[in-house]
Amino acid sequence: MKSFFSRNIREDLPIEEDFTTSTLDEAIKKTRYALESAYAGFDNAIEPNLIDSYIYEINSLSKRYDHLLELSLLEKAADNMDGSQNSHQKSPIRALVSHVFS
Numbered sequence: 001m002k003s004f005f006s007r008n009i010r011e012d013l014p015i016e017e018d019f020t021t022s023t024l025d026e027a028i029k030k031t032r033y034a035l036e037s038a039y040a041g042f043d044n045a046i047e048p049n050l051i052d053s054y055i056y057e058i059n060s061l062s063k064r065y066d067h068l069l070e071l072s073l074l075e076k077a078a079d080n081m082d083g084s085q086n087s088h089q090k091s092p093i094r095a096l097v098s099h100v101f102s
Contacts, residue, residue, distance in 0.1 A: 024075065028068045035061040 038061055042054035 024068065024072050028065070028072060031061060031065045031068060035065055 035058065038054055038057045042051065042058060045051045045054055
C-alpha cells in the first residue's frame, strides 16, 4: 500500500504560538493567552484523546506561566535592589530570558 503526502501548505491551519519575544512581559501575555485558549478548547472537547491533549497542554502552559512570573518577580527585585533604571538591561535574568525565547 502506497501512502502519498501532499506538499501543499494549508493556509487555514492554526499557527503554532510564537514565544520568541524580546521582553518578559510580552512572553507572560502570550503565555496567558495560550493558556486561556487551551482552557477554552478543553471546555469544548468531547473526544477522550482530545481532552487528554488539552490537559497536558494546560499543565505545560501553567508551568511556563509560573516560571515566567517567577522570573519577572526576580527581575523586579533585582531592579529595586540596584535602584537604577539601566540595571535591567544588564541583568542576567534578562539575558537568560532573551536567550531562551530567541
